[in-house]
Amino acid sequence: MGEVDRRVPLYPKGYTKTTHFFSPPPRNSGNRPTPLSTIDSCNILRGEEQKMSQSFSNNLNSFNSFNPTYINTTYINPTAADDRPNILAWLSPLDPKLRHQGIRDRRIESVGEWLLQTEEFRDWYAGSEGGKSDNAVLFCCGNPGVGKTFVR
């Protein structure tokens, strides 16, 4: 049983590692196989991952005898598009849309629409589109339970 070669770095700093457990496409671009859809690739990966962890636990020797050409490791340089979810999560971990979703499901269509017709609301809304009103803030006040959030 040989030792794992520790000289090989796992992956360069700042890169995300994805491992494809199938043969790399041929280099000549004119003759590439049809690319798998992302979902197909995920399923293949998931299946292979299970097989691999099984073979790891069954026989550690398999690690050393594993055919290295079978694993094609690619490095993806993170781009702004890839980072979008990360950046959003960094800005805030909260998700108030969930609360809104809950309220939307329980409220009843057309209740409260009178508010949209009021001059106050229309001026507030139109104000920043070049309207005459300059009220930036609209405050809807009422005592507890009158239906400010919604009627329930």
Added chain:
Amino acid sequence: MIIDNLYSRARGRNTTIACFYFDFAAQSEQSAASILGSLLKQLVFGLEEIPEEISEAYEDRKYAMGGQGLQISDILNMLQIATARKRALICIDALDECATEHRVKLLDSLGQLLQQSPGTRIFVTGRPHILPEIETRLGERTESISISPKREDIATYLRSRLAADTTPDAMDSTLEEDILEKISSDISEM
């Protein structure tokens, strides 16, 4: 209701929307910084692209700070960047349920944002006693509407609930009218 309406109006327009619902029960996680962060996240989400300044700030900070600890001043800077890209609508429900110390900071921050991004619109609901606070902190440009239950709203609501009744046999049109009449007249005394 307003928020749904605003979302559908904003579709296809140059507008981005953020909303926040306050809740007494969750005051501990509703600090001024986390609320502003949440609003910022939603406004940025509504932009087609993340502004370069924000992704650069993210690249600069992600290792140094472990993604944690954004200061209010950082968030305000980014809010200003986001609101400069698109017209922003910010909706805040039940502001009176925000803990006082956070409310002061939040309103001051929003007041600064309004000065820097005059096109931004803020919609707030809450009990009447916080109006003076809003006027002081957000400036003169505040309009208020008093919300009271509207008879036709209640009727719409009741009809919809009655229609979903699981024992429709127990209900006839006379009883339905009686219920609507009784509840509506109670409402007008609120």
